[in-house]
Amino acid sequence: MKLVIITGEESGDVLGASLMDALNKNYLKPIELYGIGGKELEKHNIKNFYSISDINVMGLIEVVPKIFKIKKIISQTVKKILEIKPDLVITIDSPDFNLRIASKLKNENSNLKIIQYVAPSVWNWRPKRIEIVKRSIDHLLTILPFEKKIFDKESVPTTFVGHPITQLDLSKFEGIKTNEVDKSITKPIFLILPGSRASEVKRLLPIFIDTINNSTLIDKFDFILPTTETMQPIVKSIISSKSLNFNMIIFNDEEKKFKSFSLAEYALIASGTVGLELSYFNVIYVSAYKFNFITYNLLKLLVKSKFGNLINIIIGKMVIPELIQSDCNSKNINLELEKIINNKDYQNSIKDNVSRALKELSLSDSSSEIAAQTVLKVLKNER
Secondary structure, three states: OEEEEEEOOHHHHHHHHHHHHHHHHHOOOOOEEEEEOOHHHHOOOOEEOOOHHHOOOOOOOOOHHHHHHHHHHHHHHHHHHHHHOOOEEEEEOOHHHHHHHHHHHHHHOOOOOEEEEOOOOOOOOOOOHHHHHHHHOOEEEEOOHHHHHHHHHOOOOEEEOOOHHHHOOHHHHOOOOHHHOOOOOOOOEEEEEOOOOHHHHHHHHHHHHHHHHOOOOOOOOEEEEEOOOOOHHHHHHHHHHOOOOOOEEEEOOHHHHHHHHHHOOEEEEOOOHHHHHHHHOOOEEEEEEOOOHHHHHHHHHHOOOOOOOHHHHHHOOOOOOEEEHHHOOHHHHHHHHHHHHHOHHHHHHHHHHHHHHHHHOOOOOOHHHHHHHHHHHHHOOOO
């Protein structure tokens, strides 16, 4: 089978690699893999058209300087896919990028089968994207339970596969010792997670450092910042330009990251997938985020949801503290951190609501297994 997987960021790369693991178990013939992937899909010998870093951009305004480059990447990717003549194309998340590719592919070859893994959040903003999905996607794999109802109403073939975080085996992390993360750890772990994109890290990490510098937490915790190979030089550059009153342990090891999650008690994070991962590990955290000024004001006009954190969206109220834009400052963040650390009733309320939300995201089988079975059915024209 010739398979194309296109993803635009590292979380999609991980999702694609898990899907490939499941496909290789269920499809016993060789799979030739092409597309756009990162380190995880490279382990599956993907023949990359482009690097994820070429298209990994967050924000409405931030994308403007790269718009001509991204248009060219889209055009060339479509051309390469048509030349390869794959049996199936799977686009993962990154809907602004991937739906454009899917639309162009369908215009050129309406018989080409295309699956989108992770639905565009039409319930939150830009609902007209449903029309693009209807025209361009043969099957949609959703990771949020309420999304299936939305797309079913529009007659889009859709399968809820469960959220990938729920297939993480927490038993692997039982009995982990702090020295497996770093030998210098002597106190409870506090995680600092300023995002996975350069623009996020540059905007948020200085605020997060100021927060800890001005907090009462310095003597109580050891501070860990798991990052990626791409982001590590940026993180180190920002830290070297600041005066830290505390020690920060930095690494770019994925296994160590999850070990630190299993040991951590509290965290300060940017919005994103990492919040759900921390919730799964029972870590209590504050989410804080700042957009480009123009991006933020445009989003205020376009976005329907009051919340950015997925737990809050599922529960329908502010469970996880979110401090956005002007509220994202060291004073406000410290007030929330003091509250989550010192108020046990508040902690228990957060944990109870998080537990409810996570139950809605899981199914009896792993999400990758359900996704792989659905992919193979689409391949056989069964759906």
